[in-house]
Amino acid sequence: MKKHQLKQMDKEQIEKKLNQLNKELLRLNSQRGSGTSIESPGLVRAVKKDIARILTLKNNNGGKPNKQ
Numbered sequence: 001m002k003k004h005q006l007k008q009m010d011k012e013q014i015e016k017k018l019n020q021l022n023k024e025l026l027r028l029n030s031q032r033g034s035g036t037s038i039e040s041p042g043l044v045r046a047v048k049k050d051i052a053r054i055l056t057l058k059n060n061n062g063g064k065p066n067k068q
Helices: 003-008 011-034 042-060
Strands: none
Touching: 003 042, 011 042
């Protein structure tokens, strides 16, 4: 997910996406912890980066997305 895609979303959509990504990260970490192979090892890193982008956007804008 790119930065400009996040800026086009409203606050509710961003929260839903953040919850979805956190659930996905939890699922991937549990797969890794139980010893089963993850379908794509790079997916964990990508999910973490997407979560960081969302949290950074929220912190910089006080939780409000930019409207251009």
